Amino acid sequence: MTDKQQLKADLIQIREKSPLVHNITNYVVMNNTANALLAVGASPVMAHALEEVSDMVNIASALVINMGTLSEKWVNAMLQAGAAAKAKGIPVVFDPVGVGATPYRNQVAAAILQTCKPTIIRGNGSEIMALTNQHSKTKGVDSTASSNAALGAAIQLAKETGAVVVISGEEDFITDGTIVRIVKNGSSLMPKVTGMGCTATAVVGAFAAVNPDRLAAATHAMTVMGVAGELAARKADGPGTLQLHFLDALYNLTPETLDEQAIIE
Amino acid sequence: MTDKQQLKADLIQIREKSPLVHNITNYVVMNNTANALLAVGASPVMAHALEEVSDMVNIASALVINMGTLSEKWVNAMLQAGAAAKAKGIPVVFDPVGVGATPYRNQVAAAILQTCKPTIIRGNGSEIMALTNQHSKTKGVDSTASSNAALGAAIQLAKETGAVVVISGEEDFITDGTIVRIVKNGSSLMPKVTGMGCTATAVVGAFAAVNPDRLAAATHAMTVMGVAGELAARKADGPGTLQLHFLDALYNLTPETLDEQAIIE
Amino acid sequence: MTDKQQLKADLIQIREKSPLVHNITNYVVMNNTANALLAVGASPVMAHALEEVSDMVNIASALVINMGTLSEKWVNAMLQAGAAAKAKGIPVVFDPVGVGATPYRNQVAAAILQTCKPTIIRGNGSEIMALTNQHSKTKGVDSTASSNAALGAAIQLAKETGAVVVISGEEDFITDGTIVRIVKNGSSLMPKVTGMGCTATAVVGAFAAVNPDRLAAATHAMTVMGVAGELAARKADGPGTLQLHFLDALYNLTPETLDEQAIIE
Numbered sequence: 001m002t003d004k005q006q007l008k009a010d011l012i013q014i015r016e017k018s019p020l021v022h023n024i025t026n027y028v029v030m031n032n033t034a035n036a037l038l039a040v041g042a043s044p045v046m047a048h049a050l051e052e053v054s055d056m057v058n059i060a061s062a063l064v065i066n067m068g069t070l071s072e073k074w075v076n077a078m079l080q081a082g083a084a085a086k087a088k089g090i091p092v093v094f095d096p097v098g099v100g101a102t103p104y105r106n107q108v109a110a111a112i113l114q115t116c117k118p119t120i121i122r123g124n125g126s127e128i129m130a131l132t133n134q135h136s137k138t139k140g141v142d143s144t145a146s147s148n149a150a151l152g153a154a155i156q157l158a159k160e161t162g163a164v165v166v167i168s169g170e171e172d173f174i175t176d177g178t179i180v181r182i183v184k185n186g187s188s189l190m191p192k193v194t195g196m197g198c199t200a201t202a203v204v205g206a207f208a209a210v211n212p213d214r215l216a217a218a219t220h221a222m223t224v225m226g227v228a229g230e231l232a233a234r235k236a237d238g239p240g241t242l243q244l245h246f247l248d249a250l251y252n253l254t255p256e257t258l259d260e261q262a263i264i265e
Numbered sequence: 266m267t268d269k270q271q272l273k274a275d276l277i278q279i280r281e282k283s284p285l286v287h288n289i290t291n292y293v294v295m296n297n298t299a300n301a302l303l304a305v306g307a308s309p310v311m312a313h314a315l316e317e318v319s320d321m322v323n324i325a326s327a328l329v330i331n332m333g334t335l336s337e338k339w340v341n342a343m344l345q346a347g348a349a350a351k352a353k354g355i356p357v358v359f360d361p362v363g364v365g366a367t368p369y370r371n372q373v374a375a376a377i378l379q380t381c382k383p384t385i386i387r388g389n390g391s392e393i394m395a396l397t398n399q400h401s402k403t404k405g406v407d408s409t410a411s412s413n414a415a416l417g418a419a420i421q422l423a424k425e426t427g428a429v430v431v432i433s434g435e436e437d438f439i440t441d442g443t444i445v446r447i448v449k450n451g452s453s454l455m456p457k458v459t460g461m462g463c464t465a466t467a468v469v470g471a472f473a474a475v476n477p478d479r480l481a482a483a484t485h486a487m488t489v490m491g492v493a494g495e496l497a498a499r500k501a502d503g504p505g506t507l508q509l510h511f512l513d514a515l516y517n518l519t520p521e522t523l524d525e526q527a528i529i530e
Numbered sequence: 531m532t533d534k535q536q537l538k539a540d541l542i543q544i545r546e547k548s549p550l551v552h553n554i555t556n557y558v559v560m561n562n563t564a565n566a567l568l569a570v571g572a573s574p575v576m577a578h579a580l581e582e583v584s585d586m587v588n589i590a591s592a593l594v595i596n597m598g599t600l601s602e603k604w605v606n607a608m609l610q611a612g613a614a615a616k617a618k619g620i621p622v623v624f625d626p627v628g629v630g631a632t633p634y635r636n637q638v639a640a641a642i643l644q645t646c647k648p649t650i651i652r653g654n655g656s657e658i659m660a661l662t663n664q665h666s667k668t669k670g671v672d673s674t675a676s677s678n679a680a681l682g683a684a685i686q687l688a689k690e691t692g693a694v695v696v697i698s699g700e701e702d703f704i705t706d707g708t709i710v711r712i713v714k715n716g717s718s719l720m721p722k723v724t725g726m727g728c729t730a731t732a733v734v735g736a737f738a739a740v741n742p743d744r745l746a747a748a749t750h751a752m753t754v755m756g757v758a759g760e761l762a763a764r765k766a767d768g769p770g771t772l773q774l775h776f777l778d779a780l781y782n783l784t785p786e787t788l789d790e791q792a793i794i795e
Contacts (some may be wrong), residue, residue: 028560028576030293030334034459039504044459045363046293049336052369059366069560071579071603073336098575101589106584192781194564194574238778239569248503251457295558295599299724304769309699309724310559314601317634324631338601513768516722 003216007262008255010220015041015163019061019209023202024048024078026068026080026097029195030237032243033064033202039250040224042206042240048074055080061209062090064202065116067108069095075108082116091208091217094118100130113161119219121157122166122201132157151180164214168200172222174215181219184263185226187233189242189258199224219264227261228253268481272527273520277318277474280306284326284474288467289343289363290311291333294460297508298329300466304515309469313339317399318346326474327355329467330381332373333362340373347381356473356482359383359428360466365395378426378479385473385483386422387431387466390415416445431466437487439480442525446484449528450491452498454507461511465490484529490524493518537792538785540741540750545571547603548740549591553732554578554608556598556627559725563594563732569780570754572736578604583611591739592620594732595646597638598627605638612646613739621738621747624648624693625731630660635651643691650738650748651687652696652731655680662687681710694744698730702752704745714793715756717763719772730755749794758790760781 003014011116018045025033030046037044047056050073050192057063063085065078085092099109109131112118132153151173154165167173172183190196200222207221208214231253232245285308290298295311302309312321314337322328328350330343350357359381364374374396377383388396397418416438419430423442432438437448455461465487472486473479496518497510550573555563560576567574577586580603587593593615597609615622624646629639640662643647653661662683681703684695688707697703702713720726730752737751738744761783762775 026576027292027557028564031561035504035508038457038459045366046291046334047363047367047673048334049369051337052335052367055367055369069576069578072581088624098577101575102577104579104585110271185374191433192568194561221570236778237775238781240774240777240781241564244505244509244774245502245755247505248501251503251505257642292557296561296724299558300769300773303722304725310631311556311599312628312632313599314634316601316602317632320632320634509770509774510767512770513766516768516770 003264004259004262006216007220007223010207010217011224011253011255013210013259014206017210018213019206020045020059021202021205021209022047022056022060022081023064024053024074024081025064025066025198027157028068029198032195033199036199036246036250037206038201039247040203040206042209048077050077050080052086053077057084057088060090062205064093064205065112066095066097066198066201067105067112068198070105070108079115082112086117087218091119091214092116093122093201093205093208095136096121096123096127096131097198099127106250108129118161119214120164120166120204122168122204124136124197125167125169127237128157128165128167129153134261147169164218166204166218166222168197168222172226174219176215176220179215181215182265183218183219183222183226184265185223185230185261187229187241189233189236190229192239193243222263223262224253224258225259230261267485268529269527271481272485273477273524275482276489276518276520276523277477278475279471280380282475283308284471284472285471286327286329286467287321287325287346288329289318289346290329290331290340290463294463297460299513300512301464302471304472305468305504305510307474313342315342315345318342319349322346322349322353325355327358327470329358329465329470330377331360331362331463332370332377333463335369335373343377344380347377348376351382356384356479357381357471358385358387358466358470358473360463361386361388361392362463364392371395383426383428384437384479385429385431385469387433387469389462390432390434393422393430393432394418398412429483431469431483431487433462433487437491439484439487441480444480444491447479447530448484448487449530450488450489450526452494452502454498454501455494457504458508471515488527488529489518489523492523495526532664533794534789534792536746537750537753538789540737540747541754541785541788543740544736547740548573549736550575550589551594551732551735551739552577552586552590553591554583554604554611555594555596555728558598562725563729564693565777566729566780567732567736568730569777570733570736571740573685578607580607580610581752582609584614585609586751587614587618590620592623592735594623594735595642596625596728596731597635597642600635600638604703608642609645612642618649621744622646623650623652623731623735623738625728626651626653626661627728628658629657630719630772636660646692648693649744650694650696650734652734654727655699656695658687658695658697659683688734694748696734696748696752698727698752702756704749710747711745712795713752714748714795715753715760715791717759719758719763719766719769720781721775722769753792753794754788757788760791
């Protein structure tokens with residue numbers, strides 16, 4: 001299959017199989033990410049109790065770990081779920097929200113990298129640089145590094161961890177340490193909606209659940225995000241309306257439109 | 266009063282009395298359920314600390330317990346609040362989100378049934394079947410059982426627990442173990458919005474707060490959900506816009522429109 | 531500068547500096563408040579772990595503490611973060627959600643007042659009265675006191691605590707215990723959206739981050755909220771659509787429109 005055929009095939013597969021994506025994510029974005037997973041065709045579940053995360057992983061097709069709003073019990077659940085997911089062999093997608101902002105976030109991110117051995121890591125430029133101990137000017141959870149500047153860090157991180165690394169930004173970069181794919185879709189209004197990055201990570205989980213080629217899965221997910229964002233931005237008057245039109249666009253996205261609009265290098 | 270007159274009278278009462286509905290619910294849907302309660306005319310409060318749940322129950326007119334995102338402390342709060350609500354004599358509405366998906370959820374659901382003795386239980390087909398230990402193919406929090414297939418389980422559960430049981434789906438079934446009411450309103454887009462079931466449970470809480478006839482209260486709440494969903498679906502382009510038009514429809518719903526649109530058997 | 535010039539200057543400064551506003555807030559409104567802060571031009575971060583709140587305060591320009599959904603660990607984090615913020619000298623904005631509803635909320639509010647010494651306190655009439663131990667008929671988290679009736683309590687509270695106190699309602703009152711400013715902007719649909727008050731508190735945090743004159747900062751924030759609410763209400767069909775148009779209006783608000791629409795006494 002060509003790239004575009006694989007892209008379309010992945011979307012069709014998500015809608016046919018409706019894979020269960022288990023999310024241990026932050027309080028701010030739970031609703032958005034659950035809705036985005038439903039809209040793209042996947043089946044979301046959120047569960048964080050130590051008493052059940054391993055059982056939930058056992059019925060899931062992918063695990064998404066997002067460290068936006070941390071606390072000790074949640075971190076323990078992330079580590080246990082990540083280990084269970086590796087043992088079961090399902091993809092683990094990691095979103096290191098705000099890493100670099102505090103020492104605690106750095107410690108937690110390091111523990112997750114070591115214990116959960118993520119299949120795919122998605123962050124903004126600042127976060128990916130922080131994961132490789134490169135100093136970038138961090139401001140809370142928003143990036144101050146350009147995607148380009150962070151690309152070197154992403155390649156290094158992919159080589160060190162064996163994960164596919166995604167930097168989202170004006171252009172998205174996706175790398176396995178050797179190949180670099182660039183997704184040029186998206187809208188400048190998207191970073192003005194909180195949790196759009198976290199939503200991307202969740203959607204990566206849905207694609208990873210149906211496509212074992214991790215570089216392709218991550219690239220396709222970012223393309224779907226970008227195309228839906230573009231379609232939504234045409235109808236939106238600001239970040240409030242963008243959020244809804246984005247969910248509608250994701251839900252109504254046809255493989256044909258995806259094919260026509262996708263700009264992948 | 267006829268059924269339709271009671272239906273309208275309940276909505277009017279909610280708006281006049283604005284009953285306080287205390288929710289111990291999941292992180293994903295808190296915002297949606299609070300907004301739906303406000304839109305229908307009730308007054309929502311969310312509180313989960315052991316230090317205050319009994320006090321909050323004491324000023325509330327109904328308690329809604331939803332086990333979407335469990336953890337030990339929250340479960341303790343649910344059990345304490347449920348016991349306080351029974352002692353005070355206000356209705357307890359229970360949403361067994363994802364029961365059947367993990368052993369922990371099954372244990373928690375059993376503890377809630379035993380300690381809180383819910384007045385009304387609302388779930389999807391899979392959840393209601395899981396509560397009666399009937400094996401249905403469960404997938405996380407989404408139902409894979411048809412409402413019809415689950416009706417037998419609902420009747421059994423109602424008889425065993427003394428609760429009115431609601432199965433929501435394409436058609437909603439409401440039973441006290443003897444009588445079965447069917448609500449035929451709704452839109453196929455509603456399950457594509459996360460937490461629409463949890464919202465239904467919260468709205469059931471508002472109706473139970475003003476109408477002591479539990480079978481009628483649950484039926485009326487599901488009718489209001491379905492009619493508002495239909496009105497919203499006419500304006501929506503997908504699950505994103507549905508969510509807002511749904512809140513608008515709930516807020517603007519007149520007793521007359523409700524009367525005209527309701528299809529109850 | 532005149533009042534209106536300062537008002538415009540504050541908005542421009544928020545957009546230029548994009549101050550980091552650290553929120554320890556409730557589960558119901560996190561998404562809304564993060565989106566509102568982004569829309570107005572600030573940079574939101576949510577973090578509540580004891581392990582990191584002090585570090586997060588150290589990179590933040592304002593701290594917002596909101597006690598909507600309390601629990602022991604979160605209260606400890608609020609107190610620690612508040613103390614760190616005072617030590618660092620950044621503004622602490624406090625939202626005493628639902629104080630008066632339970633003894634636990636009263637205790638927590640008293641502890642926050644004592645330890646965090648808030649720079650600005652924003653609540654509805656009932657909450658401000660409860661903070662001064664005046665008995666008002668409280669109903670959960672919604673106000674039953676008129677803003678006018680609570681103004682005396684606000685002036686007393688400002689004198690006792692040294693904080694600027696904001697009562698939001700049909701008209702917003704802002705006082706430092708001596709001067710009283712009144713903001714007459716707003717829409718009656720705003721209280722029908724959950725967390726609109728919490729959003730106001732977060733936006734106060736953004737203005738306090740750029741303007742050391744606390745009375746002016748709070749007044750300007752409430753004006754921006756009110757004007758954006760009015761603009762949104764013109765396009766909205768109910769509380770669902772209001773929420774989005776509000777974010778759009780906040781994002782698109784120009785200093786000129788703000789100047790034209792603001793009604794401050």
